[in-house]
Amino acid sequence: MQASLGDARAVQQPHMPFKLLDDEQIMQERTEQPHLIKGVCTEDAFILLHAESGKGKTFLALDMSLSIASGAPWQGCKVKQGPVVYIAAEGQGGLATRVEAWKQHHGKAEKLGVYFLPRALDPLVANEIAALGKQIAEMELEPALIVVDTWSASLAAGGGDEDKAKDAGRAAGAFRQLATDLKAAVLVIHHEGVKGRGRARGSSALKATADTELALTQKKGMVTLTNPKQRDLPNFEPIHLRLEAVTVSGERSSCVLVAADGDDVSTAQRPSKRAEKALVALREQDAEGATFTEWLELLGESESTLRRARNELLELGLVEKDGDGKGARYRAVVQAGDRQDRHDTVSDGNDCDPSSPPPTVTPLKGDGGGCEGGGKQMEEVR
Numbered sequence: 001m002q003a004s005l006g007d008a009r010a011v012q013q014p015h016m017p018f019k020l021l022d023d024e025q026i027m028q029e030r031t032e033q034p035h036l037i038k039g040v041c042t043e044d045a046f047i048l049l050h051a052e053s054g055k056g057k058t059f060l061a062l063d064m065s066l067s068i069a070s071g072a073p074w075q076g077c078k079v080k081q082g083p084v085v086y087i088a089a090e091g092q093g094g095l096a097t098r099v100e101a102w103k104q105h106h107g108k109a110e111k112l113g114v115y116f117l118p119r120a121l122d123p124l125v126a127n128e129i130a131a132l133g134k135q136i137a138e139m140e141l142e143p144a145l146i147v148v149d150t151w152s153a154s155l156a157a158g159g160g161d162e163d164k165a166k167d168a169g170r171a172a173g174a175f176r177q178l179a180t181d182l183k184a185a186v187l188v189i190h191h192e193g194v195k196g197r198g199r200a201r202g203s204s205a206l207k208a209t210a211d212t213e214l215a216l217t218q219k220k221g222m223v224t225l226t227n228p229k230q231r232d233l234p235n236f237e238p239i240h241l242r243l244e245a246v247t248v249s250g251e252r253s254s255c256v257l258v259a260a261d262g263d264d265v266s267t268a269q270r271p272s273k274r275a276e277k278a279l280v281a282l283r284e285q286d287a288e289g290a291t292f293t294e295w296l297e298l299l300g301e302s303e304s305t306l307r308r309a310r311n312e313l314l315e316l317g318l319v320e321k322d323g324d325g326k327g328a329r330y331r332a333v334v335q336a337g338d339r340q341d342r343h344d345t346v347s348d349g350n351d352c353d354p355s356s357p358p359p360t361v362t363p364l365k366g367d368g369g370g371c372e373g374g375g376k377q378m379e380e381v382r
Contacts, residue, residue: 036144036185037064039236040080040227041212043144046176046188048207050200051216056223056243056257057189058091059098060216061147064187064258066102068144069113075239075259082144083113085136085184089120089153094254101254115141121148122158123171129178136182141185148175151190151206162202170208198314198321199228217331222260226317226333235334238317271316277301278309279318282332289322289331299366 021029025178031040041047051057067074071081088095095116103109122128136143142171148154152162160167172188179186193201198215200207207213214228225239243255271279281298282290296306310330313319322329353377 012335033232033234034080035078036068036080037074039233040074040077040214041185042232043080043185044180044183045185045211045232046172046179046209047185047212047214048190048200048210049214049216050190050192051218052192055216055218058094059243059255059257060223060225061086061149061187061189062095062098062102065100065114065145065147066106066108066112068108069337070108072106073107075241075257080144083115083141083183084145084147085115085117085132085141085143086147086149087117087121087154088149089157089376090150092116092118097248097252097254100248102256104248105244105246105256115143120153120157122160123154124158124160125169129174133178133181143182146175146179146182146184146186147189148186149189151188152201156347162206165203165205168203168205168313169209172206176209198317198319213319215317217315219315223257224317228320228333271312271318272309274301275309275312275316275318277314278306279313279332282319282330285331287331289329291327291329293326295330 001004007018033042033044034043036043049061051059064074065071065084065086068079068082069084071079073079095118099114103112117132121132121138154160155162155167155171160171162168175186175188176312188206190200190202190206192199207229210229211231212233213227215226215228217224217226221242223241223243225241227235227238229235240260241257242259245253246256247253278295278299278301283296284298292306292310295310299306299309301309310319314321318333319330320333322331
């Protein structure tokens, strides 16, 4: 009788569609993701790059893309080599000259494997995303990276609104799914707002989706890349670069990114005494940071003094802003430890002169931007 009751209980047990892992099991299932660019991003990352208009976002994205496609170190960091699909939703006219300048500067005459789509792709239209994914698969490209340049132009292609969390969430999910299906990373380029310097414009759903967030600033001839967010890697120290003019065929000129030297860095990265004092006051706060009013009370200076200091610190990448209006909070950017391990070998896979060793990257802020001199018909930096 007892046996029959036991059999009945066994039969009546409900179906369990979910696999629940205890703390030991989840640790056993942990896997380390290989890096796409050593110390910068993993090979399956959703990467968000943002900057104000004209600060060199596309130059940076092309520099990364052409380095990954060619297998050359990106600014001294090892890469996992593979094809790149570059969705050029805007600024298509300047791409040819920029690519030519990069290849000439790096001594790369052969085809490298960056494939450009010179039109916007609407991420809110499933058929468009699916059609591109199918075409890439049929071409047997197996891309390492998909670049979306830019986020706003892509959403605008179909009337999406970057300020709406629903549209931003769906669009980010579509690009992530495309990258997942192709086993690639995705790099999304976006603008910063006039009132939101130091952070991506529009809905915060985009930043929430990102595994790696990169912010680009420009000051005194310097381009500085900072790393406000990492999901699976340690935050890296700011990378300091400058745009160097390159004359290509005919009278045309463009720029390439090269490592900044120590003198350039020390000059560009140094905050004023006013800004340094404001930064010290902000660093006394906890991880939540402070509103402008709270920061003003900590500093004990005039409102106009803090505004100037705040703008300088945001531009240098030493402070980040979260939110808008009176409720916006400011936080001092945490500077990570030594970046030397980024030059180690990547598990799969310089100076702008490929014959020279990787450059020494000096930690801390800086800025970059318009190429000055060195060529006729200098293109606008974007």
